[in-house]
Amino acid sequence: MKISATAEDTFLQQVFAKYNFSKEDGALLADTLVDADLRGISSHGIQRLAWYLNMIKEHIIEPTNKPIILKESATSLLIDANQNMGHIASALAMRKLIEKTKKSSVSIAVIRNSNHFGTAGYYSRMAAEAGLIGVSNTNTRPLVVPTNAKDAFLGSNAFAFTFPAEPHxxxxxxxxxxxxxxxxxxxxxxxxxxPGEWAIDRDRNIVKDANAAEDILSKVALTEEQPGGGVLTLGGNEEENSNYKGFGNSLVVELLTGILAQGSISADTNTGKHDFSQFFLTIDPSFFGDIEVLKANVESMFERIRNLDKLPGTQIMIPGDREYKRYDENKAHGVSIDETTAGQLKDIATELNVTAPTAL
Incomplete structure (x- = not known):
């Protein structure tokens, strides 16, 4: 079904208020989920709500805790998310980095003792909107099987990069x-x-049934038991397709997050503290040249790529093009919610005595 972004935002803020998040934090959390749904990234939108609420009930997430700045310099930050949602500490980190980078040209933040933070791009876009380059990374629960291994060990370990440009x-x-x-x-x-070669079983056979794959991932994420199998690294199942490069990319993020934060590595986030870690970098491109010239050069490069000779019936899109197109369409016509998630929202609304968003 489709619901309006406004109705989704209102519902989410009501739910987060019931779970004792501050008004400011609840508004931020709602905005991150609605933003993901508007951009067509439903994997990180409202479908995550029931998962978040379960973690609150299990005290993996503590809504009234506030992030703590442990160390700070003119160009760096170390933040303890204090076991609250990763979104809250991450937005704080990016706001502080934007201030620092306007003065120093480059700044870095690391967050420990955190949780899932939604889409990495949300925070990098904060930097881009301030005229800065932004980088956002996080480790996650263990999902990803290294090259030639049978067991999940690494997280999906998101990487987001933004650069100021026009029209977006x-x-x-x-x-x-x-x-x-x-x-x-x-x-x-x-x-x-x-649809593709995304997941494998314990013998590195490709799994096509989504429920079977989710069962494998749930067992890895929620228990100390290692059932074997998981998500593939970039490059797929075979070493001949250079999947060790995807493995290497995941390790880089692991080093910048769990290791640098002195938190859990992804393999250990399903036990003990259940903590994730995040890394952020902001750069002021105007240090290197006139920002309007840089923006023009970026757009010129993208237009040349979009206009390359292409296969009939296809379109060449720059990363981000699809999401911005969906954002405008979904803002006007509503975001799509799958039936299972719609049922979960109704159950949450009944439990908390709030009104679930209705179909358009």
């Missing part, structure tokens, strides 16, 4: 694995088949 900033936002776990979660809710 350049945004690359993606997992360092073939897909994020959330995409398999959405397909499982829809009862669909996996």
């Amino acid at each position: 900033p350049f945004v690359f936002d993606g997992a360092t694995s073939v897909v994020s776990g959330g995409k398999i979660q959405v397909l499982a809710k829809q009862g669909g088949k996996i």
Whole structure:
């Protein structure tokens, strides 16, 4: 079904208020989920709500805790998310980095003791909207099987990069694995088949049934038991297709997040503290040249790429083009919610005595 973005935002803010998030934090959390749905990234939108609420009930997430700045310099930050939602500490980090980078040209933040933070691109776009380059990384629950291994060890370990441009900033936002776990979660809710080579079983056979793949990922994420199998690294199942490069990308993010934050590595986030870590970098491109000239050069390069000779019936799109197109369409016509998620929203509304969003 389709619901309006405004109705989704109102519902989410009501739900987060019931779980004792401050008005400011609840508004931020709602905005991140609505933003993901508007951009067609349903894997990180409202379909995550029931998962978040379960973690609150299990005290993995503590809504009244506030992030703590542990160390700060003119160009760096170390933040303890204090076991609250990763979105809250991440937005704080990016706001502080924007201030610092306007003065110093480059700044870095690391967050420890955090949780899932939604889409990495949300925070990098904050930097781009301030005229800065933004980089956002996070580790996650163990989902990804290294090259030639049988067991999941790494997270999907998102990487987002933004660069100021016109008519909108350049945004690359993606997992360092073939897909994020959330995409398999959405397909499982829809009862669909996996279209590509995304997941494997314990013998590295490709899994096409989304429910079977989600069952593998759930067992890895929620228990200490290692059932074998998981999501593939970029490059797919075979070493001949250079999947060790995707493995390497995931490791880089792991080093910048769990290791640098002195938190859990992805492999250990399903036990003990259940903590994630995040890394952010902002750069002021105007240090290197006139910002309007840089923007013009970026757009010129993108237009040359879009206009390259292409296969009949296809379109060449720059990363971010599709999401901005969906954003405008979904703002006007509503965001799509799968039936399973719609049912979960009704159950949440009944439990909390709030009104669930209705279909357009």
